[in-house]
Amino acid sequence: MKVNRKQLYDKLQKLSHGLSTQNVIEQSECFVFSNGTIFTFNDEIFCSCESIGMGIEGACKSSLLLNLLGKMTEEEVEVEVVENALVVKGNKKKAKIMLEQDIALKIQEISKPTKWKKLIKGFVGMVQLASNCVSRDESKYVLTCVHLSQSYIEAGNDYQLIRCYGDVGMEDVLISGSSLSKICLAQPVEYSLTKDWMHFRTEEAIQISCRMSRETYPNIDQFLEVRGKKLKVPPELIEAVERTSLFASDQQKDDDIIQVTVAENGMKLLGTNSGGNYAEMLSIKYEGNPVKFLVKPHLLKDMLKKSQRWMLSDKLQIKTKEFVFCTSISQE
Amino acid sequence: MEGFFVNNPSVVSSAPRCQSCGLKHKCNTPRMAPSGLGKMGVLVVGEAPGEREDREGIQLIGKSGQLLRRHLNDLGIKLDRDCWKTNAVNCRPPENRTPTAKEIGACRPFLLKLIKEKNPKVVVLLGTKSVESLLGPLWKKDIGSISRWVGCLIPCREYNTWIVPNWHPSYLLRQNSEVLESNFHDNLKRAFSIESHPYKSNSCKNPYTQKIKVLKNPDSVLTYMECFLEANNPIAFDFETDRLKPDADGSSIFSCAVSDGECTIAYPWVGDAIAATSKLLRSRVPKIGANIKFEERWTRKILGHGVRNWVWDCMVAAHTLNNAPGITSVKFQSFVRFGVGDYSSDISSFLEAGGKGNTANKIKQVKLSELLLYNGMDALMEYKIAQQQMEEINEQ
Numbered sequence: 001m002k003v004n005r006k007q008l009y010d011k012l013q014k015l016s017h018g019l020s021t022q023n024v025i026e027q028s029e030c031f032v033f034s035n036g037t038i039f040t041f042n043d044e045i046f047c048s049c050e051s052i053g054m055g056i057e058g059a060c061k062s063s064l065l066l067n068l069l070g071k072m073t074e075e076e077v078e079v080e081v082v083e084n085a086l087v088v089k090g091n092k093k094k095a096k097i098m099l100e101q102d103i104a105l106k107i108q109e110i111s112k113p114t115k116w117k118k119l120i121k122g123f124v125g126m127v128q129l130a131s132n133c134v135s136r137d138e139s140k141y142v143l144t145c146v147h148l149s150q151s152y153i154e155a156g157n158d159y160q161l162i163r164c165y166g167d168v169g170m171e172d173v174l175i176s177g178s179s180l181s182k183i184c185l186a187q188p189v190e191y192s193l194t195k196d197w198m199h200f201r202t203e204e205a206i207q208i209s210c211r212m213s214r215e216t217y218p219n220i221d222q223f224l225e226v227r228g229k230k231l232k233v234p235p236e237l238i239e240a241v242e243r244t245s246l247f248a249s250d251q252q253k254d255d256d257i258i259q260v261t262v263a264e265n266g267m268k269l270l271g272t273n274s275g276g277n278y279a280e281m282l283s284i285k286y287e288g289n290p291v292k293f294l295v296k297p298h299l300l301k302d303m304l305k306k307s308q309r310w311m312l313s314d315k316l317q318i319k320t321k322e323f324v325f326c327t328s329i330s331q332e
Numbered sequence: 333m334e335g336f337f338v339n340n341p342s343v344v345s346s347a348p349r350c351q352s353c354g355l356k357h358k359c360n361t362p363r364m365a366p367s368g369l370g371k372m373g374v375l376v377v378g379e380a381p382g383e384r385e386d387r388e389g390i391q392l393i394g395k396s397g398q399l400l401r402r403h404l405n406d407l408g409i410k411l412d413r414d415c416w417k418t419n420a421v422n423c424r425p426p427e428n429r430t431p432t433a434k435e436i437g438a439c440r441p442f443l444l445k446l447i448k449e450k451n452p453k454v455v456v457l458l459g460t461k462s463v464e465s466l467l468g469p470l471w472k473k474d475i476g477s478i479s480r481w482v483g484c485l486i487p488c489r490e491y492n493t494w495i496v497p498n499w500h501p502s503y504l505l506r507q508n509s510e511v512l513e514s515n516f517h518d519n520l521k522r523a524f525s526i527e528s529h530p531y532k533s534n535s536c537k538n539p540y541t542q543k544i545k546v547l548k549n550p551d552s553v554l555t556y557m558e559c560f561l562e563a564n565n566p567i568a569f570d571f572e573t574d575r576l577k578p579d580a581d582g583s584s585i586f587s588c589a590v591s592d593g594e595c596t597i598a599y600p601w602v603g604d605a606i607a608a609t610s611k612l613l614r615s616r617v618p619k620i621g622a623n624i625k626f627e628e629r630w631t632r633k634i635l636g637h638g639v640r641n642w643v644w645d646c647m648v649a650a651h652t653l654n655n656a657p658g659i660t661s662v663k664f665q666s667f668v669r670f671g672v673g674d675y676s677s678d679i680s681s682f683l684e685a686g687g688k689g690n691t692a693n694k695i696k697q698v699k700l701s702e703l704l705l706y707n708g709m710d711a712l713m714e715y716k717i718a719q720q721q722m723e724e725i726n727e728q
Contacts, residue, residue, distance in 0.1 A: 025426055106358065141352075159335055
């Protein structure tokens with residue numbers, strides 16, 4: 001049958017969050033076509049959508065199909081199953097992609113969502129801000145998760161914590177930060193909670209589900225309270241952070257980071273990576289011992305757009321009506 | 333920087349994370365319970381249940397298990413009677429695939445809980461994945477190949493048990509090598525001949541840091557240097573520098589540490605401490621190092637003379653005793669010989685070169701007290717490793 005190539009390509013691309021690059025479980029690197037739906041599942045994230053009436057049953061290697069559709073130029077392509085292959089035809093072009101008829105990808109454990117609720121406006125932004133702070137240390141698994149609750153979304157690692165305020169309306173949901181940040185790339189608009197799973201749905205009716213954790217998130221209230229010296233940072237700091245981010249460290253196992261030092265003679269940004277280093281000084285009014293901290297530059301930039309007032313004591317706090325961020329600091 | 337959750341055990345996963353793993357939904361015997369009577373106080377840890385184990389709900393009964401049992405029978409040991417048995421991952425991964433790091437992490441709390449409950453005097457780890465499960469959080473770096481761990485008898489301070497990594501029997505079946513089987517057998521023999529726990533009680537995780545004297549004032553270094561010279565006993569010494577090789581302009585030594593096993597000092601490379609170090613290195617006091625060409629080269633460049641009377645290089649000796657790859661570093665030797673876990677991860681990224689070749693590291697950004705403690709640990713461990721190596725080489 002003939003299908004709109006771009007429409008199919010876009011759908012498959014949105015399902016790719018559920019793919020694994022390795023064969024984590026059988027057919028986890030495949031697009032699976034079954035009962036009028038296409039789905040992917042990598043044991044962590046499940047994605048599905050309607051198969052725009054292609055009537056195909058089987059599983060094919062995702063990378064081949066996705067790359068092929070991306071490189072074709074036709075508005076419409078013809079897709080059909082011939083023997084054990086998915087045949088994709090364009091103008092004077094024909095590709096045969098092996099199609100496994102037996103569907104081995106087991107998705108029975110994923111409970112089906114029934115009631116969908118609207119996600120609050122700004123949910124994606126809150127999650128993106130929070131998931132920047134999750135830990136990657138699996139031995140502290142709970143810190144690798146984002147905590148969603150009635151009135152806030154929070155996350156943190158050993159050195160930084162963030163709580164984003166909003167009418168989230170969820171009862172203590174704990175989800176892997178890496179899964180949630182991938183899901184938010186698809187811009188979900190609705191959610192549903194079932195046993196052990198949280199489901200999201202986009203405007204194009206693509207369903208993305210991920211496992212919930214049953215662990216208890218630690219109470220971080222005490223760490224978010226900071227009483228100390230107020231510090232007004234200069235507006236040109238945003239651009240300085242952008243410049244320093246070009247030299248953000250690529251040596252750390254975590255993401256790129258830069259170092260910020262606050263001292264009486266000014267604020268110093270320092271970025272060092274294998275290609276070189278960059279330092280920039282900015283004038284500030286500050287009296288006290290010099291202190292320094294490490295931060296992801298894009299996170300700092302996002303926060304600076306909302307607030308240029310910091311609070312310094314034995315830690316540093318950036319607080320607005322929308323969020324409160326805290327990072328531990330060390331003496332210079 | 334002080335972490336928010338450093339003293340908060342609630343964030344360290346102590347409960348298994350079956351929910352995020354999901355393997356329990358895909359096997360016949362989910363969360364296979366440990367088995368065996370453990371009469372000899374030995375815990376044997378496999379990688380994951382195979383098809384037969386999953387079907388019958390008992391560890392190590394498939395082909396690999398049979399091979400292990402045969403070797404144990406030759407030593408007069410009955411696996412089910414004398415040992416406790418468990419796996420790094422307690423649910424069978426589909427198609428017998430290797431368990432993922434996430435699955436191992438999710439299942440690790442079962443293993444740690446079992447060790448706390450049974451208090452085994454020896455833990456035999458079969459294969460890389462069981463090594464990853466138990467030693468991963470203690471070693472904190474890449475576990476690497478099993479070949480670097482096999483043959484070690486690790487006096488683990490965290491659990492007060494001897495840890496004996498060994499080949500996985502399935503690897504032996506695939507390799508069909510008499511040499512490997514003989515090595516496997518010898519390692520089992522060593523494990524089962526151990527009579528008691530390595531320590532009298534659950535000991536301090538790193539008792540050695542308390543022995544290091546951090547001397548920020550260069551004047552106080554001089555007194556200790558005179559003592560080292562007068563005693564004329566072997567000393568281990570170690571430099572911390574701003575790059576690998578001293579040839580670039582501006583290359584500098586940041587700190588130095590000296591240890592005679594009883595007394596270990598670490599000090600910044602400033603003032604009179606430099607001349608005192610030079611005097612010690614030119615003296616006949618026997619010198620121990622690890623990768624001594626590094627210290628020799630820096631001494632020649634910065635002090636203008638060589639090191640007199642080198643007697644031992646821990647790195648060369650480690651390779652002489654065991655030619656497996658990835659075992660010669662002071663950190664690895666400290667871990668497997670003295671159970672001293674990671675003492676460098678806080679600052680190691682600052683000591684790595686910033687780029688390719690002989691580029692500068694970020695040693696200037698390390699807090700001086702942390703750098704000196706690390707430097708002192710290196711010198712002390714070099715001394716202790718050298719003493720053990722000397723005994724082993726003399727025995728051979």
